[in-house]
Amino acid sequence: MILLRRYLLYLIAVILIAVAFTYASAKLYEEFAFIENDNWQILPSPGDKNRDIYTRANVAMRGTFALAKPEAAYFHAYNDIEEMNLQGNCTYHLFGNDIESRWWSITVYNEDGYLVENNEKIYALNSEIIDFNVDGGFDIFLTNDNNFISKVAEKNWIRTPSDESFSVALRIYLPGEEYFSKLKRVDLPVIEKLECEDE
Amino acid sequence: MSNLVKKLFALVLIGFSLHLVIIYYTPSLMMKFIGRNWEEQNMINNSFARDLPDSEFTEVIRPSADILYGGCAYDVTYFPLVIETEVPESYWSISFFSENTDNFSTINENVHSFGKLKIYLFGPNSMPTKVNDGFIVVSPSNNGLMLMRQFIGDGSKIDKLNEIQNSLDCSLEGS
Numbered sequence: 001m002i003l004l005r006r007y008l009l010y011l012i013a014v015i016l017i018a019v020a021f022t023y024a025s026a027k028l029y030e031e032f033a034f035i036e037n038d039n040w041q042i043l044p045s046p047g048d049k050n051r052d053i054y055t056r057a058n059v060a061m062r063g064t065f066a067l068a069k070p071e072a073a074y075f076h077a078y079n080d081i082e083e084m085n086l087q088g089n090c091t092y093h094l095f096g097n098d099i100e101s102r103w104w105s106i107t108v109y110n111e112d113g114y115l116v117e118n119n120e121k122i123y124a125l126n127s128e129i130i131d132f133n134v135d136g137g138f139d140i141f142l143t144n145d146n147n148f149i150s151k152v153a154e155k156n157w158i159r160t161p162s163d164e165s166f167s168v169a170l171r172i173y174l175p176g177e178e179y180f181s182k183l184k185r186v187d188l189p190v191i192e193k194l195e196c197e198d199e
Numbered sequence: 200m201s202n203l204v205k206k207l208f209a210l211v212l213i214g215f216s217l218h219l220v221i222i223y224y225t226p227s228l229m230m231k232f233i234g235r236n237w238e239e240q241n242m243i244n245n246s247f248a249r250d251l252p253d254s255e256f257t258e259v260i261r262p263s264a265d266i267l268y269g270g271c272a273y274d275v276t277y278f279p280l281v282i283e284t285e286v287p288e289s290y291w292s293i294s295f296f297s298e299n300t301d302n303f304s305t306i307n308e309n310v311h312s313f314g315k316l317k318i319y320l321f322g323p324n325s326m327p328t329k330v331n332d333g334f335i336v337v338s339p340s341n342n343g344l345m346l347m348r349q350f351i352g353d354g355s356k357i358d359k360l361n362e363i364q365n366s367l368d369c370s371l372e373g374s
Contacts, residue, residue, distance in 0.1 A: 010210065017214025022221055047294075047302035049339075053222050060226035060300050064233065064259050065346060067294055068302040102290050103350055105265045113261045117254035123264035128352040169261060173290055173350070174307075 029054050035183045039083075039191050040075040040170065042183055047071075062113070070177045075170040080191045086168065088161040090196040091143035094168070096189030098136050102174035103127045106140060106189075109169065110161045118159040130156050140189075142168065145197065226300040233259065234344070237272045244280060246271045246367045251351065263348075267360050270346040271369035275322035275338060278371040282318040282345060285363045286311060290350035293318065298340035306334055319372070320345070345369070 033055065034041040045051050046059045046066035059066050066074060079085055080092060094106065105126035110116050115123040125140060132138050141157040143149060149157060160166050168191065172179075179186060237243055248269045252262035273280045282293070292307040293316075306318060317333030322341045347367055349360045 013210050014214045014217060017211055018217035018221060021215055021218035025218070025222070047296075049297075049301040049303045051301075053219070056299060056301070057222045057225040060229040062260060064229060064300060065294075065296055065344070066302065067292070067305060071292060071294070071302075071305050071307065103265075103352075105263070107261075107264055109261055114257055115252060115254045115262065115264055121253065123253065126265045126350075126352070129354075171263060171265075174309075 025054060026058075029058055033058070037075070037184055037186065037188055039077045039079050039081050040188050041077070042073060042075045044180065044183060045069060046074060069180045071174065073172040073175055073179060073183070075172070075188065077168045077170070077191055078165070080193045082193065084193065085165050086142075086160075086191070087196065088144055088164050088166055089198055091141065091145055091148050091194045092160075093192045093194050094140040094142055094189050095192070096137060097187060098127065098132065098138065099172055099187075100175065101127075101172045101179075104170065104172040104175075106158065107169045107171070108142060108158045108160055109167050111164045111166065113167070116159055116161050116166065120159065122158055125156055125158060138189075141194075142191070148195075227298055230296075230298055230300055230344070234272055243272045243274050244369055244371050246369045248361075248364045248367070265351055267349040267351055267357075267364055268346060269349075269364040269367045270344060271367075272342070272344050273320060273338070273369070274342050275320055275325070275371075276341040278373060279322070279325065279327075280320040280345075280369055281333075281372050282316075282320060282367070282369050284316055284347065284367040286313060286316050287349055287356070287360055287363050288313065289352050289356065289360070291348060293345060293347045295320065295336055295338060296344045296346070297338060298342050301339070303339055304336045306336070310334070 033043060035044055043055060045055065047068040086092065103126055105124050107124035108116050130138050139156060141152050141155065142160050143157060144160045144162045246269060251267060252264055256262050290308065292305050294302050294305040297303050319330055319333055319335050321327045321335065321337045323339050327335045327337060349364065351357055351360060
């Protein structure tokens, strides 16, 4: 009986150690595996068959069926350019230049990673429907403020969740093989906070 | 080294090994979780079509709202799978994901620009025969998922894209 109890304790200890390693590796992975480019982060090879086991596990939990390079590049933003969390009670200005690729799109997700409920059924804007400026650049407003939306109704905007943090995905399809060798330096849109309801 | 230190070292080593096993099998478990209803929905070796995702869509995390998804789950243990479809003028891709979620192959407009497309998907232990009327893809696992993505653009050609999505056919060779 004493022996059984001892082995049970060993088993519990092993499981706890495994859980601790898994938790620590997930935290370290978040910290070090992503390439940062201003307010965006990207995994350099999310769908590749030669990716390491930690990348494979991370992608399976976050996106599951990610394409391998050079098919697509997936950037995600959780913060604005000032490194503050993207919050639903704030309005943001996302602006930049057209991105050389087959096509690209901007999508807003709620805290759980799902599309944001909205009556307008606008979940994303892609390079074929974005209204570009004369100089080739573009402006997109991310907001849940109806007054603000009424002012920019004719422009590019996407509704954000009202009372929680959110994230933005920038998907770029067929940007060319060499794009993936300069992910840290490529020109990407900037997300700037304009105003918050509580402020 | 004292007995206690040896025991602690052994526990940490076994715990770390268990951690590696957890990490290694997480993608396969996720695939099994996502595909838990595929058999009863008749999606294995049969094509399926999804509507454009909206806020109600929770099948996968971070779905793309610009893409019309179709595809089929596959089991090529005994026979190769034959995939046939038309392809649109707008961006499209047919990508294959093995049991552990690796995207081991993608066929897109760079290799086939218009018209009908045929793909033969073989399992890891089969000897692909030469084909003249399509592409050959060899899966590293017997089971997996094929996804066809069609870019909707400004949405003006959505009817045509839906038509193409419905034309997607997956069937085991000889069936």
